[in-house]
Amino acid sequence: MTGGDEPPGDVFGHHDFTRFWVAETVSGFGSYVTTMALQVLVVLSLHGSAGDVGLLNAARWTPYLLLGLVVGSLVERRRRRPVLVVTDLARAVLLLSIPVLWMVDDLSLPTLLVVMVVFGTMSLLNDAASQSFLPRLVPGPSLLAANARLDQSSSVAQTSGPVVAGGLVTAIGAPAAVLVDAVSYLVSALATASIRTPEPTPVPDGTPRHLRREIGEGLRWIYRHRMLAPVVLSTHGWFLCNSIVTTVFVPFALLRLGLSPFELGVAFAAAGVGGLLGSSVSTRVGMRWGAGGTVIACRAVMPLAWAVIVIAPVQNHGHASVLALVLAGGGQFLIGLAMGVENANEMAYQQAITPDELQGRMNTTRRSLNRAMIVIGAPLGGLLADAVGYRPVMVVAIVGFTLVAGGLAASPFRHARHGDSQGLVGLQERLGGG
Template identity: 60%
Template sequence: MSLGEQRDFRLFWTAETVSGFGSYVTTLAIQVLVVVTLHESAAGVGLVNAARFLPYLVLGLVVGVLVDRVRRRPILVATDLGRGLLLVAIPLLAMADQLTLALLVVFMVAFGTLSLLNDSASQSFVPRLVPRPLLTRANARLDQSDAVAQTSGPALAGGLVALLSAPWAVLVDAASFLASALLVARTRVAEPPSRSVDLRSMRQVPTELREGLRWVYRHRTLTPFAIGTHIWFLFNAMAGAALPVFALRQLDLGALGFGLLLALAGVGAVVGSSYAERLGNAFGAGRVSIACIVGNAVAWALVASSPGDSVLTWAVFGAGQLLLGVSMGAENANTMGYRQSVTPDELQGRMNTTMRSINRAMVVVGAPLGGLLADSVGLRPVLYVAAAGFLLVAAGLALTPFRDARIPQETSVANPNDE
């Protein structure tokens, strides 16, 4: 059984690669825009980061129910087109000298709403594209493409920002979303007919929502993993709010230098995702995930300890980014494949959106918190706190049944109490 035989997955894989490439350009461009163009502090970075994920907190659980009711391909196409149009507006407003932090926050809320719909449909679409034994391999391929985008995207973004300015760099992402929409529209996956979403049927939403929550939070192995992931996102958001200010102002790396060093995480992710399936088969998804979270902690500690000296700064900061990429690349394919493999198709949307929504809710809390703490106690302390938080998550998961989690190879979905 080979992924090469899965035509529709190849199209989807290409679409995700293209849009992922553009997204890494925008991620760095928006951070530079906030810090350099709008002259905001870490608190401003945290506010913009939180705005992007606020819809996950407010609408996430309901979106999961809706995604399980309708065909997923049309959602992917429509949301890609919508995000592309939104991004086109940013350079136009900047050109008219009308772009402010408040307006950027509004745009990020709208962008986040479309991303919420796309993410829920995307993660739930993969199990319809490939058979269960290929899920880890499929997710590893997606991670590898994302890693390649992560390698070149920030470096290109740094160059584009230096050449064109941050607002205009986001046009690359707008074009990538258009290309992604066209590729996904060409897939020929036979999806179940959409169920009714009229007012009468919507009365079942609370019941269906509870079904999704029960699946995630009463499952013997998914539950500890979900809770651990929520805490991971809290600390990661805190570090993410402090990082651009730390790199651009305290270390004085510049947009291009910052982008080049972030690209090392992509190099590491290529390596990590290339070995993800092999590691998962040898040690199990649970053990691989726990080891990789320890790697996250070490990586952030290295970044936080970057000295002011120019040569050592690049070496230590770069080593931290490289290790971060390796650990995240090896972890994501295993945990994503695991949670997809143990969840029935009719619950995929609710499972994915439940976990992702609470994860993003942690970003809504953690990003402003990290920014405020960085402004008050310093940038390095916040990065060290995040590293310590990742260690706590790894230690907690090691004490739960999740440490023995493996992706089942049979075609039936396991009972949550049999894991």
């Protein structure tokens, strides 16, 4: 597919993709409920600080830092559908334990952190299998459209999930609200189990498999690739900045702006509206501007969006002003818009130029190091906010977003276009001869 080609037809013609889409959509909705509910739980129910919110975020992503490179290689040795089903069921059980522990008055921050570490391990396995499974369900030219469809449903979940979470937290409390996500993972497991696309069982070819060598091949593929390396490194920086500022945002909104949990949900929902709009036009924008130009432009929007939030006025007599809610929601809308346009283009480009035998390692290596940035940035942002205040830390993140966008714009990735074939050329050379 060249930059001037029309995008492929509707991917819902692939029935197994539809089942996969249902699984991702339902679990995504539940995840947006839980993401907000857990942060509110730490701040209001467990009376935690911004540093505690940072520890919560770090706990969920620590397995990516510790195990990510290994998991990418191990998943490639297994059929991916069973991994998806088992990890969905495990995550449902883990989330169910949170309201149960709360009911017996045994839920504390350390206990919650342990639950989230195990939950993160299951998510790591699921992510590695999920992103490597998609290219088996749709042909290569349809990957951009498939990722756009997934982003659209994710944006709808992002729009409705926080509002539902705010209402549930207000009505039944944050711990009980987590039950919604537990149910969503059960539905996701059933939908995934119904997929019938045959998967080849990995069969040893007689050549000894060395885990360290396989990890090295994945690293070399990403960080020696002329196009992949700049965008992946830039994304690492983006995740560091984003983890800092998103950790600070929830306590900033609740304690400084004076937003209620429901108003916070409305602000987060604005990001979903922006994401839905962005993902709806992501295919057309990507075909017109190219993958590189689209991703760079979206990253340039991020510092502007957070600047809108930073200037929101603090609460007056214990209540948020209308202007504070408008600015918080407006900034979140811009964030969602940028991410909605960017994600499908970035993911489709990376999946399209990576061979099937490297999909698991490419996806997991990239995601693992991205999440490693969260493990570093989330507690750092929280501790700095407790020490020097919310706004100064958010300004530092805004500067970081600006540098990330500028660095990517100066790299060869600015010329990346959908349909590039260079990713498949010289595979053995790029892997150092295997």
